Amino acid sequence: MFSFLKKQAIVKDNNLYSPVQGEFLSLDNVNDPVFSEKTMGDGFAIQPNQAGLIVSPVAGKITMIAGTKHAIGIHMANGLDILLHLGLDTVNMGGSPFDIDARVGDIVNGGQRLGTMNLEEIARAGYETTIMVIITNMAVLKSVTTNDALYQVGEKVGEVTVKV
Template sequence: MGLFGFGKKKTTDVLSSPVIGKVQALENVADPVFAQKVMGEGFGIVPEDEKVYSPITATVTSVFKTKHAIGLETDDGLEVMVHMGLDTVELNGEPFEIKVNEGDKIEANTLIATMDLNKVKDAGKDTVVLTIVTNTADKVEKAEMTANDTSSVNNGDEIMSVTLK
């Protein structure tokens, strides 16, 4: 590494869509904690299908007891949370089926969960699937949306580029 970090190669990670659906910019999500990026940079996808895939190659670090969220960590230390729906923690795991275990090493676009969209809607909850970089402050120099708000995407389509510090 050069003097004061000059010459250090920056690493860029790509976050892809975890579901088929429509892009929702984080600031447009109907939850102020996510919309104000308190949890970190990221994006939402309003799902049109029940299958949820990993947005990045990573290790599964946590599966929330209520099954509504899965934590991932890349080899370069980026921590990513896939959060299924808003306020779905209150559903005690009912609409979710988790397909991975803590410690699993997975590739981008690996099926990690299914979400019963009708059960989520019937409970009066928002189905948006969020992809959040939870260690944005520590690891991210720049996060850029590469997909347009409200555009239709397939799982695996690039949504955000993240340059690490």
């Protein structure tokens, strides 16, 4: 009767999904030492090859959306914290190339729409469009496996396991 009062649970899903359509890129090959040296954590990157849709790379709860919309934090049911970082140095664009539909507190499934990004606007401004998916709390992570390929938006890229 009062189902709208029930708290929505985070789906237990250890899969990693491509947040955009594009080519897998090892973090070692990202043109930014913060990501390539894994200073923020481990994960993967995607080089977009088609403008538009951004989806969640994991199932979880949205914990943070940067005021400039270039970064989104997601907490997974297994305890991992994920940072979805949209482009390199795009923080300097003040949010203009991003239209984020998700809100802090939203429960999302892997592959669920988060918003859009304008790749052409980012490139015109002289920034790179590479998108990083970073596990920021490495102490919880046991392993991350990914596959090097071309991905459709929302397609499975790999999976994570956590320490017990």
